[in-house]
Amino acid sequence: MPAGAGSAEPPPDVDAVLEARDGKDQLRFIICGSVDDGKSTLLGRLLHESKNVFEDQLAAAEVESRTYGTQGSAVDLALLIDGLQAEREQGITIDIAHRYFETDRRRFIAVDAPGHEQYTRNMATGASNADVALILVDARKGLLTQTRRHSHVISLMGIRRVILAVNKMDLVDYDEGRFSSIVEEYRATAGEMGIEEVGAVPVSALTGENVLAPRGGTPWYVGPTLLELLESAEIRREGTDGRFRLPVQWVNRPHPDFRGFGGTVATGCVERGMDVVAGLSGRRSTVERILGPSGELERAVPGQAVTLVLADEIDVGRGDMIGDAEHPPEIADHFAVHLIWMDTQPMLPERHYSIRLASAAGVAQITDLTHRVDIDSGGHLAAKTLDLNEIGYCKISLDRAVPFDPYSESRQTGGFVLIDRITNATVGAGVIDFALRRASNISWREMNVDKAARSRAIGQKPCVLWLTGLSGAGKSTIADRLEQKLQALDRYTYLLDGDNVRHGLNKDLGFTDQDRVENIRRIAEVARLMVDAGLIVIVSFISPFRSEREMARALVEEGEFVEIHVDTPLEICEARDPKGLYAKARKGDLVNFTGVDSPYEAPQDPELRIDTTKLSVDEAADMVIAYLESTRTGVE
């Protein structure tokens, strides 16, 4: 990157030059706008005019302008920015890009976040650590639904300052009234969303008006140019006066005489000799040494990567948090959160997702979707799921207690992501509003008679035999025969059948995706209790979703879950149609029917697969028993 304007005559003293450079602060800003608002062109203009584009890069853009350019014979500055082939061809920005540039006053990271389809995904990433948002509006179009949406997302991510650039002023004859009315409308909207400060500037990315300097188009405008607004925007200096928090990343044990805890200070400061506490255990100690990147430190500040050596051997590992003993980190396993959904598969309450919060990882489920936010009106809507780009307020429950801070106090220890356990996609980003229940005093009651004792008493090793498959595949028939055979072998069994359970325990549930998830969650919990009681539990259940079956598997110990795919082709199930359900579904009398208008996700790697086109009911049951004998499951 060139060093920017004004460095034509460098002083020969490199140390002085570098010291000045190192002392320059850095503003990170996210650029939001809708498709065709001219984001890439504006950023290209900003970089070009502030002399942050190299000659060979400009030459390459000139060549490409002849192929893809939209500016006639002039260089299309957007081509300096759009880095992907498809972006240049289609003239749109697909994925987020980071640009680095500097002026004599400041250095900048510009995060270019595309405004379409996956905008929440891009914006959550770009806004999570940005100081300011630069929001672009096309002067001809005024505020769009997209503008409101983007503003809502950045506000939720904690951004309080916005620079509003009203672009394409050249296309509205630099009309002052147009500019003022857009700014006024935006200020009102932003205020409702908790955005505290809005600076506004009329610009034309195409002509360069008011980007670095006025070009004569807007004599009525006497305010700062876009670059001046960026150079004077306040940088968020978070956490220096907060309470000391260090999420532990890595336990450093190179040899028996050294044990240190590596991590980056999230908030507050730590000093040698300070009393600290481990969040999860509540055990206290004193900071004996602080190792910074360049050696021993007396004191470390937010953003600094350090290794702490404590005076006592206390139990601390990755996922824990070391904090100020006077103000210990809170721990909890149940939170009220704002959640942004970023996946094309909707969020389903009760489904299990992996969660990451600071250095902690666990399994989480949404226990309650309180409301969905109507981004266009700001109102609250009742909802059962969240779709792509939707925002909701939820209650979330974790499988373990984790140290945390509310997001309003610390972005680093109050923001989290959710990950789909099957696709491994990052599907949601959330911020903690508050903890619903302190977890410090809740623990499992240890019972004296446990599963091992019960299974010894009845002489069998318990397990779950989980039969999954389409309706009419033969699950219930096989399950019934299997139970008879196990009984004959003097095994203690219980059969949980999908239809039967719906008459009692699950009679309040329907057949929507979210009800199916809850249906299976309950079955899985019952199965787990029965395994705990020492039984061989046969579950006969369509259970169409892979992630729910994985959830059921996760509830019991390794080797206790036997997934059995009763594999019958859809055509055969439909031809059999023992309950006449396929016929109803095809006529449209039955909705959300698996295999017809609701998906069945076949097991990828089941313990057993029963091909009912090849095996009789007896053979299928015998196959399961043979498997149990071969793995010594179900027998003592």
Added chain:
Amino acid sequence: MTLSHLDRLESESIHIIREVAAEFRNPVMLYSIGKDSTAMLHLACKAFAPGKPPFPLLHVDTTWKFKDMIRFRDETAARLGLDLIVHVNEEGAARGIGPFSHGSRMHTDIMKTQALKQALDRHGFDAAFGGARRDEEKSRAKERIFSLRSAAHRWDPKNQRPEPWGLYNTQLASGESVRVFPLSNWTELDVWHYIYRENIPVVPLYFSARRPVVKRDGLLIVVDDDRLPLEPGETPVGMSVRFRTLGCYPLTGAIESDAASVPDIILELMQTRRSERQGRAIDNDQVGSMEQKKQEGYF
């Protein structure tokens, strides 16, 4: 006390390096011997001090690197006491693949991209650090810090994982891996500034010296050994040159320069109007060629 710009970059990179060590089963650090790799390695040593980085170094040797680079590589690994894996695509070497006989594209593909994939597969690495920076090239500006690769090592730029608050999704399906870029937010000048501040040794090729040079396709090629076929009438001329980036010697153009020390280089960089990758023949084969190479598994 507030942290300086370099301090912040340094801590951010250490944080990223520690995340990888904590989350992945079998990480490796790609060591390409250049200034960025060398700065990254320095950061890795800091991240785990007083211990050593808990992963080996991997160098993919195309057999066409500068002699000085190979010497520096072996000295560095020995000085730091780290495991160094050197991988050569033996099949490519046996078939005599080289930039002159087969062209720069095929040479880079077989001896670099394919060789890298071979090495990653052979050792079962699930995470590989690279020294790439987002300011280098515009398709790199699009890359995440943790960049997912399919079992076939392909990059899907349209389907990248969001990374809010530096929370990196480290979950992989079988066969998948990640490339991790701890220097994502550094610029070329930042790297030199850091090398200066930390007094990190770098390959002497970065410093100006009189070297035998031939001009080809606008590039100044330093004649590093007798494998460079001279064209009729072509005679190497002694010129004061240095390198801004290092790669295979026949594919990496030198620049005319008198910068003979790190401070000289910094002052020169602050003046330059040309980007760092201008001297890389492979980047300029066609528009979007870096993106395409990256999708195919190039670093």
